[in-house]
C-alpha cells in the first residue's frame with residue numbers, strides 16, 4: 187500500500203477507482219494503461235480496485251467508476267445500475283458509453299432478428315437495441331473519443347485527484363487541425379466532419395490525412411446545415427454525410443433530422459444552431 | 461532608404477550566409493485536388509526549397525512568433541513551496557526569408573499591441589527582437605485586398621525588401637545588419653535603368669489587384685449597422701470553427717490553461733491561441749456567456765478588426781491578405797461581409 191500523496195502541502199486521498207466494461211472492444215480501457223512512460227505515475231494517483239484488463243483481484247468498493255461500452259443486453263442494465271449505486275462519480279469512457287459507439291450501427295436495421303441471425307447464426311444471444319449508458323443511469327462526466335486520448339484521460343484523472351475543474355473543448359476539431367497547420371482535407375478532395383465534431387483529440391485523424399468521422403460527437407453550436415452545404419459544394423451526397431454522422435452515434439439527433447428532411451423535403455426544418 | 465541591386469545568382473549566397481540561424485520561408489506543402497500547388501511557411505534548410513515566387517500561403521508565419529501553443533512557465537513543487545521557471549522560448553535568431561508586404565505589416569500591427577507599454581508581451585517581444593526579415597515582392601491574388609487596408613507596401617518592420625527584376629534583385633535596405641550582410645555578396649548601386657525597371661515591375665503588380673473593400677467611413681458605418689440583417693445571414697453560415705483566426709496573421713487572442721503533472725511534483729501554464737468565433741470565447745466564471753450566438757461572435761470579430769482597432773490605432777487589424785476567406789469552408793470573406801453590411805444585407 188503506497189504512502190499518502192500531497193500537492194502543495196495538501197494531503198490528497200487516492201480515490202478508489204473501478205474500471206468496467208459493457209458492449210465494446212475494450213480499447214478505451216487499454217488506453218488507460220497505454221503509456222508506459224507515465225504508467226507508474228498514473229497508477230500511483232489512484233487505487234485501482236476493479237480493472238479486468240490489468241488485474242485479477244477485484245473489490246466492490248470504489249469512489250470513481252469509469253464505464254466503457256454501450257448497453258445491448260438486459261443483464262447489462264442491472265450491472266450498470268449496481269455500479270451507479272456504488273460510485274460517487276460515474277464517468278462514461280469512450281464513444282460506446284457516451285453515444286452507443288460503433289455498436290449502435292446495428293440499430294440502423296429495422297429487423298433486429300435478421301441482424302442476430304447474421305451475426306450469431308445458430309447461437310442466439312438475447313440482445314436488444316444498443317444504447318448509451320446515459321439512457322439508464324446518470325452520467326457525471328463524459329470522456330469522448332474512440333478511443334479517448336491517453337493525455338486527456340491522464341489530465342482528467344489528475345484534475346479529479348487534485349480537485350481541479352475539468353473542462354472539455356466546446357469548439358470543433360477544425361480549431362485544433364488549423365493550430366497544427368494541416369492542409370484541409372476538403373482541399374484534398376476528402377470529406378471531413380471536423381467542422382461540427384467536438385475537439386479534444388488534437389485533430390487526430392486530419393493530422394494523419396484522414397477525414398474526421400465524428401467519434402467525439404457534436405461540438406456545441408455544430409452547424410450541420412452549413413456542413414451539408416459545404417459537402418454538397420465538394421460533391422459529397424447527403425448519404426455520405428449520414429453515413430459518417432451515424433458511425434459513432436454521437437449525432438443521432440442530427441441524423442434523424444436529416445432523414446426526416448429526405449423523407450419530407452418540403453417540411454424540412456433547420457438543423458443549424460439555435 | 462538605401463537601395464542596392466544584385467544578380468539573382470547572389471541570392472543563394474545570401475541565404476547560405478544567413479543559414480547559420482533558423483531560416484523560415486515559403487515552401488511547397490502539397491497539391492490540392494485540382495492539381496494546384498499549396499504553400500506554407502516552414503523552416504528551410506536548403507535554398508532550393510525556398511519558393512520565393514509563391515502566390516500566397518495557407519497559414520501566416522504566425523506560429524514562429526505567436527505559436528498556437530506556447531508554454532508560458534512551469535512550476536516545481538517542493539513540499540509546501542514552489543519555484544517558477546519562465547522561458548521566453550527563444551533560442552536562436554530567426555531569419556524570415558520572403559515575407560510579402562501584408563505579412564510584414566501584420567507584424568507592425570501586432571507590435572503596437574504586444575510590444576508597447578503598459579503591458580508588453582515578453583514572449584512575443586523577445587522573438588520580435590530576434591528576427592531578421594527579408595521581404596519579397598508579390599503577385600496580387602484574387603483574394604488579396606491589402607491595397608484597401610493600406611498594407612500593400614511595407615515602409616518599415618523589415619531589414620531588407622527584395623523586388624525581383626528578372627535576372628537581378630532590387631533591394632531596399634532598412635537596417636545596419638542587412639547592410640553588413642549585403643557587403644558579403646556582390647552588389648552595386650542601382651542605375652537609372654534599374655530604377656525604371658523597378659517602377660515598371662511595381663506598376664505592373666499594382667495593376668493586378670482585382671479585389672477592393674470600400675473603407676470610407678467604415679467605423680461609422682459599422683456603428684450604424686450594428687443591427688444589420690447581414691450579421692445574422694453570415695452567422696447562419698458560420699461554423700464557429702476558429703479557422704479564420706488561426707490562419708490570420710494579425711489575430712492574437714488567447715487562452716491560458718494550467719495543468720498539473722501526473723506525478724504531482726510540477727505544473728505548467730500553457731497559452732493557446734483562441735478565436736472570438738469559438739462558442740465559449742466570451743464565457744466567464746460561473747458559466748455566463750456574453751456572446752452565445754454565432755452571428756454575434758462573427759460580428760465582433762469584424763468590430764474588433766475594422767472598428768475598435770481603428771479607433772485605438774488609426775488603422776484596421778487586418779492586412780487584407782485574404783487568408784481567412786480562402787480557408788473558411790463556409791465561404792465567408794472580409795470583402796463580401798463588409799460590402800453586405802454597407803448594402804444592408806447580403
Ligand code: SF4
Nearest residue numbers: 360363370371378380
Ligand atoms: S481537415 Fe477537417 S478538421 Fe481540418 S480544417 Fe479541414 S474540415 Fe476542419
Ligand code: SF4
Nearest residue numbers: 387391398399400401
Ligand atoms: S478527428 Fe474525428 S474521428 Fe478522428 S479522433 Fe478526432 S473526433 Fe474522432
Ligand code: SF4
Nearest residue numbers: 562598600604606781
Ligand atoms: S495581400 Fe497584398 S501584399 Fe499580401 S500577397 Fe496579396 S498582394 Fe501581396
Ligand code: SF4
Nearest residue numbers: 698699701702704788
Ligand atoms: S467565419 Fe468561417 S472560418 Fe471563421 S469561424 Fe466562421 S466558418 Fe469558421
Ligand code: SF4
Nearest residue numbers: 708778779781782784
Ligand atoms: S482578417 Fe483575413 S484578410 Fe484580414 S489579415 Fe486576417 S486573415 Fe488576412
